[in-house]
Amino acid sequence: MFSKQAWRLINKANPLVTEIMKAMYYPSKEFLNAELGMNPSYMWRSLLASQEAVSQGCRRKIGDGRDTFIWHIPWLPCEVNGFMTSPMHPELENSTVNGLISEDHNSWDLDIVHDLCNERDNKLIQQIPLPAISRMDSWYWLLDNKGKFTVRSCYRKIRGESGGLEGGFWKKMWSLQLPGKIVNFLWRACQNVLPTMAELVKKQVDVNMLCGWCMLHVEEAVHTLFTCSFARTLWTEEGLHEMTNVDAGMTVKDVLKREFIDGNREKWVKIGLLCWGLWTRRNMWIWEKKPMSVFGVRSMAMSLLQEWQQSQENAGKGNKGMQQRNRKWCKPPEGWVKINLDAACQNQIGEIGVACVARDDRGEFLRARSNRVHGSMQAREAEARSLKEALLWTHTWRKQKCIFELDSKLVVDAIHGDRGNSIFMLL
Numbered sequence: 294m295f296s297k298q299a300w301r302l303i304n305k306a307n308p309l310v311t312e313i314m315k316a317m318y319y320p321s322k323e324f325l326n327a328e329l330g331m332n333p334s335y336m337w338r339s340l341l342a343s344q345e346a347v348s349q350g351c352r353r354k355i356g357d358g359r360d361t362f363i364w365h366i367p368w369l370p371c372e373v374n375g376f377m378t379s380p381m382h383p384e385l386e387n388s389t390v391n392g393l394i395s396e397d398h399n400s401w402d403l404d405i406v407h408d409l410c411n412e413r414d415n416k417l418i419q420q421i422p423l424p425a426i427s428r429m430d431s432w433y434w435l436l437d438n439k440g441k442f443t444v445r446s447c448y449r450k451i452r453g454e455s456g457g458l459e460g461g462f463w464k465k466m467w468s469l470q471l472p473g474k475i476v477n478f479l480w481r482a483c484q485n486v487l488p489t490m491a492e493l494v495k496k497q498v499d500v501n502m503l504c505g506w507c508m509l510h511v512e513e514a515v516h517t518l519f520t521c522s523f524a525r526t527l528w529t530e531e532g533l534h535e536m537t538n539v540d541a542g543m544t545v546k547d548v549l550k551r552e553f554i555d556g557n558r559e560k561w562v563k564i565g566l567l568c569w570g571l572w573t574r575r576n577m578w579i580w581e582k583k584p585m586s587v588f589g590v591r592s593m594a595m596s597l598l599q600e601w602q603q604s605q606e607n608a609g610k611g612n613k614g615m616q617q618r619n620r621k622w623c624k625p626p627e628g629w630v631k632i633n634l635d636a637a638c639q640n641q642i643g644e645i646g647v648a649c650v651a652r653d654d655r656g657e658f659l660r661a662r663s664n665r666v667h668g669s670m671q672a673r674e675a676e677a678r679s680l681k682e683a684l685l686w687t688h689t690w691r692k693q694k695c696i697f698e699l700d701s702k703l704v705v706d707a708i709h710g711d712r713g714n715s716i717f718m719l720l
């Protein structure tokens with residue numbers, strides 16, 4: 294609950310309380326840079342404990358950019374790090390974001406942004422929409438689609454379920470294109486709850502602690518999956534010898550985390566698949582005394598993956614068919630025109646394409662329009678942008694009653710009043 298109070302302090306939800314707290318604990322700073330100090334009260338200590346989690350989730354929403362320091366405030370829409378990572382020029386230390394905005398006030402000055410920022414910052418800045426009407430900078434909560442602070446999302450952040458190195462790892466793991474039982478197995482291996490001999494002995498089961506294959510080492514998950522002689526042969530033959538580099542005390546999670554930082558999804562899928570293969574082989578050896586070669590483990594794992602991919606594909610076709618059936622276009626009511634619109638992001642070239650088609654109450658084509666808009670945006674921002682373009686397009690049609698149809702529920706909700714506070718609302 295202290296996180297909520299911290300969020301209220303950042304937002305100056307109660308100006309008097311904020312002023313008192315600032316005078317007492319961080320007179321020359323902002324809450325996000327405040328320190329514990331010499332004689333902290335219990336309350337201040339608790340508030341400060343939530344500072345890190347809150348600072349990871351809060352972002353500055355750029356209005357006119359005058360009230361946001363370029364280098365000292367998290368304002369970039371990145372879940373891992375909202376601060377600029379480009380080197381700071383000493384003379385620009387206290388510069389504010391309005392210096393990066395062009396003179397027309399509603400677009401970024403790309404020349405200055407290019408000069409000042411590295412590629413990562415540059416891309417993130419171009420994802421930030423600027424308001425059409427000038428407004429002051431404010432705060433929003435990045436971990437919620439509507440930009441509203443919730444204790445739940447903050448708690449998840451603290452537990453590492455979203456963002457950050459740890460959060461990124463779990464996210465990567467749960468999103469692996471692998472059968473559910475394999476991802477589940479990987480999660481159990483990371484939580485160190487696989488029933489290895491060492492774990493069984495801990496639970497007072499009367500078994501031999503040694504690995505049933507090499508009979509040399511205590512059988513822990515990390516041994517079976519990475520350091521046992523069989524595992525070493527398998528990883529080496531698969532060109533993944535680095536998997537066997539395990540220092541004393543490392544867990545399965547440590548090894549996977551190390552491998553999941555870099556590399557590509559294909560490699561992670563292969564690692565996950567082979568870990569599961571090694572564990573399955575171990576069970577067959579221990580409980581059924583059936584040996585399996587490296588070739589056998591690889592074939593078993595690959596055929597499981599192929600079967601699963603095939604079933605996913607078939608299910609996909611089925612769902613698509615169903616969606617297409619459910620999403621039949623309907624005519625608008627008599628006297629109305631229906632505009633269907635969509636957007637496509639082409640972030641590599643920094644453009645979004647928006648298109649609209651207008652049809653009358655008999656379903657007859659009236660007119661269509663498509664154009665490109667400069668900027669690199671996320672899908673929902675692009676959808677909001679396409680609606681804006683369609684509204685501008687239809688604005689000149691006199692007294693025509695129009696219905697707009699688009700894919701994004703978030704945009705539709707926002708138009709119908711659930712406005713929220715996220716940067717996408719600026720559109």
Ligand SMILES: [Zn+2]
Pocket residue numbers: 504505506507508509510516520521522
């Ligand atoms: Zn062994």
